[in-house]
């Protein structure tokens with residue numbers, strides 16, 4: 001374990017932003033993590049997972065602890081289900097592919113989401129009709145303050161749309177070290193309800209799709225819409241899709257009857273922020289090295305040397321313009337540091 005100084009984080013955030021950590025250390029086991037937390041009790045700390053959901057707008061004046069715990073194993077099984085535990089530092093997509101290779105079902109719709117396993121519960125990641133909360137059983141975490149181990153069961157995590165206790169009441173208090181998922185061994189629940197998936201499977205003549213077929217369909221849809229962070233810096237959806245009260249939505253809808261929306265409850269409607277941003281004229285626009293992706297307006301991109309502040313400015317411009325046009329506030333999904 002070695003602490004590095006003035007360490008560049010460019011390769012540690014998927015936006016590819018150049019920012020420096022005052023100090024940096026990668027930890028490879030829970031013991032190393034405990035040790036460093038104990039040794040550096042008085043120091044300011046910043047916990048870094050896969051760096052796929054943050055925008056760095058400044059250097060980090062703290063000890064950056066990069067969670068690099070590896071390993072996955074089956075902890076329990078019966079005829080129908082398997083309980084799989086993954087350490088926090090496993091790459092999410094590689095973990096998903098591993099589960100599919102074993103013919104374990106439940107994560108296939110979330111193929112190719114960037115980031116590491118340990119951060120998936122924080123914002124209850126989701127895609128194509130599935131969220132982490134659908135297969136999540138529990139996670140283990142350690143308190144930053146006094147290195148106590150705590151297990152969080154699903155009911156304790158307060159999962160919501162891109163929300164959890166780790167973004168709210170428990171914010172900045174815990175480091176997630178491992179996560180357990182309950183996956184199917186047979187009678188997989190293939191979920192192709194999301195329009196694009198069914199169409200993609202039909203195109204490939206997959207009438208009885210396997211987990212691998214669904215995963216491949218998701219991968220090909222994502223590749224067609226979302227930029228690969230290795231080629232073009234980005235953080236996936238920059239904004240959340242806003243949720244409006246039906247009564248408020250109806251007033252706006254009268255003015256914009258072409259607006260896309262999904263009813264999510266008796267009283268609430270979700271509106272795709274990508275649609276709002278496209279209508280506000282931003283899709284595919286570029287401001288210096290900061291821009292809005294040409295195939296998905298919800299994704300902000302770094303063409304090379306954009307600073308975090310430049311991307312943040314573009315995001316503010318988008319928020320203001322969308323608010324002026326529709327009276328709808330769109331909130332960042334990405335953590336702005």
Ligand code: EPU
Pocket residue numbers: 126127128129225226235236237238239240241260272273274275276278283295296297298333
């Ligand atoms: N749309 C536009 N213009 C755009 C983008 C989207 O009009 O530029 C419209 C589409 O035509 C469609 C609707 O908006 O009618 C929804 O678009 P899409 O299916 O692409 O999904 P999304 O709501 O924009 C969400 C997630 C994505 C996830 C996809 C697929 C959020 C914030 N984003 O995007 O998650 O991959 O659904 O399930 O909920 C992420 O969180 O990083 C992410 C990529």
